[in-house]
Amino acid sequence: MAIKFQYNKTSLGDLGKQLKMRQKALPTIKSKESALRSEVKKAKDSASDYRRRLDALKAEYDYMVSLWGEFDCDLLRVVDIDLSVQKIAGVRTPVLQDVKFEEKPYDLFSSPVWFADGVDILKRMAQLGIEFEVYNRKTELLDHARRKTTQKVNLYEKVQIPGYEDAIRKIKRFMEDEENLSKSAQKIVKTKQQAAGEGVML
Numbered sequence: 001m002a003i004k005f006q007y008n009k010t011s012l013g014d015l016g017k018q019l020k021m022r023q024k025a026l027p028t029i030k031s032k033e034s035a036l037r038s039e040v041k042k043a044k045d046s047a048s049d050y051r052r053r054l055d056a057l058k059a060e061y062d063y064m065v066s067l068w069g070e071f072d073c074d075l076l077r078v079v080d081i082d083l084s085v086q087k088i089a090g091v092r093t094p095v096l097q098d099v100k101f102e103e104k105p106y107d108l109f110s111s112p113v114w115f116a117d118g119v120d121i122l123k124r125m126a127q128l129g130i131e132f133e134v135y136n137r138k139t140e141l142l143d144h145a146r147r148k149t150t151q152k153v154n155l156y157e158k159v160q161i162p163g164y165e166d167a168i169r170k171i172k173r174f175m176e177d178e179e180n181l182s183k184s185a186q187k188i189v190k191t192k193q194q195a196a197g198e199g200v201m202l
Contacts, residue, residue, distance in 0.1 A: 003163045007174045015171070019164040022156050029153050035089045036146035043093075043142055047135035054128040061121055075104050076122050081130060091145040093138045099127050 005011045082097040101123055 003160075003167045005167045005171060007171055009175070012168060012171045012175070015164050015168050019161065019168065022161050022164070026153070026156050026161070029149060029156065032089050033146060033149040033153055036091070036142055036149055039088050040139060040142045040146055043135055043139040047132055047139055050128055050132040050135060054125065054132060057121070057125055057128060075106055076119050076126075077102050078126055078130075083134070088142065089145070091141055093141050094134050095138075096131055096134045099130055101126070 003015070005015055078099060079102045080098075080100040082100070083094045084097050085092050086095045087093070103119060
C-alpha cells in the first residue's frame with residue numbers, strides 16, 4: 001500500500017499523527033487478538049465436549065434402536081430456545097439460557113414402560129445438540145473476528161507503520177536537502193556580493 005504524501009511540513013505533521021495513532025492502537029489490537037484466540041479455543045473445546053457427550057448418550061442408547069419405532073414422535077417437541085448475548089472482546093456471541101419443551105400427555109397404562117425414559121433421553125439429547133450448535137456458532141463468530149483482528153495487526157505492523165515511517169523519512173530528507181541547497185545558495189550569493197563589493201572598492 002503506497003502512502004500518498006506531499007513534500008511539505010503539513011504532510012509531515014499529518015503522517016506523524018497517523019503513525020502515532022497506529023503505534024498506540026497496535027498493542028490494544030494485539031491484546032484483543034490474543035483474547036479472541038483463547039476464547040476461540042475455549043469455545044471449540046466446549047463444542048467438542050458437547051459433541052462427545054451427545055455421541056456418548058447416543059451410543060448409550062443404541063440398544064434401544066428397535067424400540068424407537070414404537071415411540072410416538074409427537075410426544076415431545078422444542079417450543080422455545082432462550083438465547084442471550086454476551087460480548088467477548090467486542091464480539092456479540094450467543095449464550096444458551098434455556099430450552100423449553102412441550103410434552104404431550106400420554107397414557108401410562110397403555111404406553112410401553114420405557115416411554116418416560118425415552119422422553120427424558122430425547123430431552124437430554126436435544127439439550128446437548130442445541131448446546132453444541134450454540135457453541136459452534138460462537139466459535140464461528142469469534143474465529144471470524146479473530147481473523148479480521150489478525151489482518152488488522154498484520155496491516156499495521158507490516159504495511160502501514162513501516163510505510164508511514166518511510167514516508168516521514170523521505171519528507172525529512174527532502175526538507176533537509178532543500179534547506180542545505182538554500183544555505184548553499186545563500187553562501188554563494190553572499191560570496192559573490194562580497195567579491196563584487198571588493199571589486200567596487202578597488
